[in-house]
Amino acid sequence: MKETILLTKHMRDNPEDSHLIDSYEKNNGYSTAKKTILESSPEKILEEIKASNIRGRGGAGFPTGVKWGFLAEDEDRYLVINADESEPGTFKDRILLERDPHQLIEGIIITCFSANIKEAFIYIRGEYAKPARRVQQAVEQAYQKGYLGKNIFGSEINLDIVVHLGAGAYICGEETALLNSLEGRRGEPRLKPPYFPAVKGLYMKPTLVNNVETISSVPWIIENGGEEYNKLGVEGSTGTRIFSLSGHVNNPGNYEIEMGSSFGEFVETLGGGIRNNKKVKAYIPGGASAPWFRGDQLDIKMTIDDVANNNSMLGSGAVVMMDEDTNLVSAAKSIVSFFAHESCGQCTPCREGTTWLEMILDRIASGRGRTSDINLLLDVCDNISPGLSWPPKMTTICPLGPSAVSPITSLMNDFRDEVESLIPTKVLL
Amino acid sequence: MSWDDKLLKQAKKIIKLYPQKRSALGPLLHLAQSKDGYISDDSITVISELVGITEVQVKSVSTFYSMYKQEPTGKYLLSVCKSISCEINNSSEVINKVQEFTGLNNNETDEEELFTFEAVECIGACGGAPAVQVNYETVEGVTPENAINLCEWLKETKPDVVVADEMQENFGGIKSFDWAIQDNSGATSTAPGFQTLKTTEVKK
Numbered sequence: 001m002k003e004t005i006l007l008t009k010h011m012r013d014n015p016e017d018s019h020l021i022d023s024y025e026k027n028n029g030y031s032t033a034k035k036t037i038l039e040s041s042p043e044k045i046l047e048e049i050k051a052s053n054i055r056g057r058g059g060a061g062f063p064t065g066v067k068w069g070f071l072a073e074d075e076d077r078y079l080v081i082n083a084d085e086s087e088p089g090t091f092k093d094r095i096l097l098e099r100d101p102h103q104l105i106e107g108i109i110i111t112c113f114s115a116n117i118k119e120a121f122i123y124i125r126g127e128y129a130k131p132a133r134r135v136q137q138a139v140e141q142a143y144q145k146g147y148l149g150k151n152i153f154g155s156e157i158n159l160d161i162v163v164h165l166g167a168g169a170y171i172c173g174e175e176t177a178l179l180n181s182l183e184g185r186r187g188e189p190r191l192k193p194p195y196f197p198a199v200k201g202l203y204m205k206p207t208l209v210n211n212v213e214t215i216s217s218v219p220w221i222i223e224n225g226g227e228e229y230n231k232l233g234v235e236g237s238t239g240t241r242i243f244s245l246s247g248h249v250n251n252p253g254n255y256e257i258e259m260g261s262s263f264g265e266f267v268e269t270l271g272g273g274i275r276n277n278k279k280v281k282a283y284i285p286g287g288a289s290a291p292w293f294r295g296d297q298l299d300i301k302m303t304i305d306d307v308a309n310n311n312s313m314l315g316s317g318a319v320v321m322m323d324e325d326t327n328l329v330s331a332a333k334s335i336v337s338f339f340a341h342e343s344c345g346q347c348t349p350c351r352e353g354t355t356w357l358e359m360i361l362d363r364i365a366s367g368r369g370r371t372s373d374i375n376l377l378l379d380v381c382d383n384i385s386p387g388l389s390w391p392p393k394m395t396t397i398c399p400l401g402p403s404a405v406s407p408i409t410s411l412m413n414d415f416r417d418e419v420e421s422l423i424p425t426k427v428l429l
Numbered sequence: 430m431s432w433d434d435k436l437l438k439q440a441k442k443i444i445k446l447y448p449q450k451r452s453a454l455g456p457l458l459h460l461a462q463s464k465d466g467y468i469s470d471d472s473i474t475v476i477s478e479l480v481g482i483t484e485v486q487v488k489s490v491s492t493f494y495s496m497y498k499q500e501p502t503g504k505y506l507l508s509v510c511k512s513i514s515c516e517i518n519n520s521s522e523v524i525n526k527v528q529e530f531t532g533l534n535n536n537e538t539d540e541e542e543l544f545t546f547e548a549v550e551c552i553g554a555c556g557g558a559p560a561v562q563v564n565y566e567t568v569e570g571v572t573p574e575n576a577i578n579l580c581e582w583l584k585e586t587k588p589d590v591v592v593a594d595e596m597q598e599n600f601g602g603i604k605s606f607d608w609a610i611q612d613n614s615g616a617t618s619t620a621p622g623f624q625t626l627k628t629t630e631v632k633k
Contacts, residue, residue, distance in 0.1 A: 015609040076448070088512040088551040091605045099609060119448065126459070126496045127508075127552045129565040129621035130593055133614055136623065162446050165623055167455055167494035170550065184454030184480065186493040203449060244555060244605075246514040252556035254606050288513055288551075318555070320514055334516040338550050344493075 001261055001269040004232060004240045006220045007213070008256045011099035019134045021141040024102040030147055032223040033109040037153045040222075045114035049218070051226030053238040057092075058082055058173070058211035059287065059315045061304045070198035071115055072206040079112055079120040080202060080209045082178060083135075086125055086170040088288035088338055089318030092242040093212040095254050097124065097131035100216070101138035105161065107218035109147065112159050115208060119160050123178055126167045136163045170342035174398045175209040177344065188344045189398035213242060234260040237303040237314075247283070247321035248275050257302075264298030267321060278323035282415070286315025288335045289403035291390060292410035295324075311390040312406075328415050329422055332407040333361040339404035350401030353384040357404060369423035378412060381405045432475045436464060439624075440479055450480050454490055458497050463620035466542075467498040495549075496565075498619065502545040503538045505583050505591070506619040507531070508562040509576075511548045514555035519573070523559045524548050526573040530580045543584065545619065556605030564616035566593040570602025590615040591622075 010027055011018040024030070036045060050065030071077060081104070085093040096104060108120050122139075124132045139161050142148045150158050169187045172178045176190035179202050194200035201207025217239060221229045229239045237259035243266070246252045250272030257266070263285065267273065274280055280295035285302075291312040293300060300310050307314045322331060340354035357380055360373050378388070385392040385402040388409050392402035411419055432440070440460060444453040457479065461472035468491045477484045491497045509515075509524050533539060533546040554560035557569025561576060568579065579600040592615035594608065616622030 011609070015607065017610060019610075085553055086551055089514055089555050090551075091553045091555050094553050095606045099606075125553070126494075126621050127562065127565055129616060129623050130567070130612070130614070132621070132623045164452075165456065165459060165621060167458065168496035169494050181455065182452055183449070184451035184482075184490065186490055246555035246558060246605075247517060252558075252603065252605070254556070284513070320517075320555070322517055326517055331513060331517055334511065334513050338512050341550050 001257070001265050003256050003270065004258045005256055006240050007096065007103070007216050007242065008100075008254070010103060011095070018099050019101055019138065021102055021138065021145065024100075029102055030106055030145075032219045033106045033147065034153045036110050036113055036222060037155050037157060040113075042114045042116060045110060045222060048222055048226035049114070052221045052229035053226075053236075054214065054217060054221065054229065055237070055304060056211055057213035057217075057241065057317065059087065059289075059313075061314065064210065064214055067198060067210070068111075068115060068208065070196055071208055072199045074206045076119075076203070076205045077115065077117045078202045078205060078207040079108060079115065079117045080175075080178065080182065080197075080207055081108065081120065081122040081212055081215055082173065082175065082209055083122055083124040083128070083131075083212045084166050084170075084173040084178060085128070085212070085316075086173055087316045087318060088335065089246055089284060089320045090244050090287055090316040091246075092244045092254050092317060094128060094131055095242070096212050096216050097128065098134050101135040102142070103219060104135070104212060104216045105138055105142050105148070107215035108161060109152065109159060110218050110222055111208070111210070111215055113157065117208070118158050119162070121182060121202075122161060122163045123172070123182055124163065124165055125172075126165050132163060132165055139163055169344075170338075171344045171398070171400060174400070177398070178209065179207065186344070188346050191397055233258040234303055236305045241317055243302070243317045243319055245271050245319050245321070247319075248278065248323040248326070249273070249321050250275055259303045260301060262299045262301055263293070263319065266302060266319070267298070271321070274321060274323050276323075278325065280321055281324045281326050282322050282328060282410070284318070284320040284322075286313045287318040288338060289313070289399070289406055290315045291406045292414070294414050327365070328411060328418055329361060329365045332411050333358065333365050335407045336361055336404050339400060343400060347396035347401060349384045349395045350404070353380050353401060354404045356380045357408065361408075364419060364422050367422060367424065371423060371425075373423065374412070374416075374419065377408055381408050431471060432464070436460065444479065451482060454480055454482075454487065455494075458487075458491050458494075459620045459623075462497055463618040466502045466619050467500055496621070498545075501538065501542065502619040503542045504587070504619075505543065506545045506547070506562075506564050507580070508547050508549040508552065508565075510550070510552045510554065510558070510560045510562075512551035512555075515559040518558040520559035522573045523561065523571055523576045526576045527561075527580060530577050543587075544580070554605050557601070557603050563596065564591045564619055565621040566591045566596065566616050568593065568596040568601045569604045571600060572602060575600040575602070590617055
C-alpha cells in the first residue's frame with residue numbers, strides 16, 4: 001500500500017520553506033487561483049467541485065458541492081474555515097496549516113470566487129499557536145502580493161481573510177457553535193432550525209463553513225478537474241484523504257491515501273504494524289466520537305460508507321490503535337472524561353449524563369465498581385441516546401452527548417467480560 | 430491599572446477587522462490574558478466598553494473558554510494532554526512527574542508564580558503522544574524523565590520566549606509529523622503566542 005500525494009506534495013518536496021509564499025509560487029502556487037479569477041466563472045468552479053464528488057473532511061462527510069449549492073443569495077455572505085481541529089486522535093489539519101498554509105489560502109480564494117464571497121475567516125483553535133502564526137504570516141504575504149485585499153490579481157474582485165483564534169473549546173468544532181464563538185458569544189451550538197449556516201450563518205447571513213482539508217483540496221481539483229479527482233478512491237469516498245494514525249503503532253503520523261484499503265493493511269504497511277508485535281485489541285476508526293471496532297475487524301475498508309455500514313463512522317479520519325494490553329475501561333473513561341469536560345452545558349442529558357458516565361467508569365476502573373454499575377451505565381447512555389442505536393438518536397441539540405455514549409456501547413457489546421472482570425464480586429460471610 | 434495607549438491601539442485595530450464589534454471579544458480576551466496572565470476585572474471593564482456590551486456579557490464569555498484563566502497564572506503554563514492517544518501512551522506518568530516536580534494539583538499555581546499546571550484534553554499531537562504544551566507551544570513524545578528535565582530547564586533558565594522547536598529538540602521524542610524547518614517563534618505569556626496585527630494595516 002502506497003500513499004497518493006496531492007495535498008501533501010508541496011510540503012514534502014520543499015520541507016525547508018513550504019510555508020513561505022516564494023516557495024509556494026515557485027511550484028506553481030496561486031497559478032490556479034489566478035487563472036480562476038481571470039478566466040473562469042463561478043458556475044464552472046461549482047461544477048468541478050460537484051463533479052469531484054468530494055465530501056467534507058471535518059467529520060460529517062457532507063458533499064461539498066451540495067453545501068456550496070445551498071448558499072442563499074445575499075449581499076453579505078461569508079466563508080468560515082473550520083480549523084478548530086480538536087477531535088481526539090486528529091492532527092491532520094495541523095500539518096496543512098503549519099506546513100502549507102498557502103494551499104489553504106489559494107483554496108479560499110477559489111471558493112470565495114465561486115460563491116461570490118468577499119470576507120473569509122479562518123477559525124483556528126487557540127492551542128494551535130504555531131500553526132496560527134504560520135497562517136497569519138501566509139495571509140500577510142498574500143496581501144502584499146495582491147492576492148488578497150482589493151482588486152485581487154488585478155481583477156474587480158475584493159477578498160479579505162481574518163485569522164481568528166479560538167480559546168479551548170472542542171464544541172466550537174460544531175459549526176453553529178463555531179459561528180456563535182466567532183460572533184463573540186459562548187460557543188454553544190444553535191438550536192435548529194435554521195438548519196443550514198448556508199442559509200443563516202454568521203450574523204444570520206448565508207455562510208459556508210468548510211474544513212481545512214476540504215478547502216485545501218480545492219486548488220488540486222480545479223487545476224486537474226473534478227473528473228480526475230473523482231477517479232481517485234472509490235465511489236462515495238473519492239479523492240485522497242489524510243488519515244491521522246496514532247496509538248500503539250510503530251509509525252504514527254499523517255498519511256495521505258486513497259480511500260478503499262482496509263484498516264489492517266493501512267496499519268501493517270504505512271503504520272509499520274503494532275509495537276512489539278502485539279495484537280490489536282480494539283481500534284477507533286474515526287476519532288473519539290466513533291464507536292470502536294474489535295481487533296478481528298481489521299478487514300473493514302476505510303471508506304465513509306463501509307465504516308458506516310459497520311455501525312461506526314470515518315469521522316475526522318483519526319485512527320487510534322489499542323493493543324492487547326490496553327485497559328479498555330481506562331481508555332473509555334478517558335474518552336468520556338473528554339466529552340464531560342467539553343460539554344457546553346446547554347442540554348441536561350449531555351451535561352449531567354457525561355458527568356455520571358465519567359464517575360461510574362472511574363469507579364469501575366479503580367476497582368470500586370458495583371454489580372449494578374453496568375446497568376446504570378447503560379441506563380444513563382439510554383437517556384442521552386435512546387435505544388443506543390447507530391447513527392444515534394438524539395436528546396440533545398448537537399451530537400456531543402451521543403458521542404460520549406459510543407465507547408461505552410462498544411465496551412458493552414464487545415468487551416463486556418473485561419468490564420465485569422474489574423468489578424469485585426461480593427464475598428458472603 | 431487600566432490598559433495603556435499601546436494596548437488600546439492594538440485593541441482598536443483588532444476590532445476594525447470584524448464586520449461587527451462583538452466578534453473581537455475573543456481576541457481581546459487573549460490580549461487581556463497576555464497582559465496580566467489572567468482575565469482581570471479591570472480588563473473586563475475595558476473590553477466591555479470597547480465592544481459595547483455589558484461586563485456580565487464579557488464575563489459570561491470569558492468563563493466559557495478554558496484558555497481564558499480566571500486566576501493569575503505562573504510564568505509558564507504547563508499543559509499535559511490526557512486524551513485517548515496520550516492516555517494509552519502513558520501520559521498519566523508524565524502528569525505524575527510534573528505534579529511531583531511542581532507540587533501542584535490540577536489548575537494550581539505555585540507561590541513564586543513560576544508554574545501553573547493543568548491536565549488538558551486533546552491538543553492535536555496524538556501522533557507524538559504523550560504531548561505537553563508550555564504556554565501553548567507543543568512538545569511531542571515527552572517521556573516522564575524528560576518532563577522533569579523540561580520543568581528543571583524552565584526553572585533554571587527562565588526563558589522569556591518559549592520556543593516549541595527548542596523544547597522539542599531538547600526534551601521531545603516521537604513527533605506527529607516532520608516539523609521540517611527550524612522555527613524560533615514562540616510564546617511570551619500564558620496566552621497563545623499569536624497576534625492579529627498587520628492584516629489591519631493592509632485592509633480597510
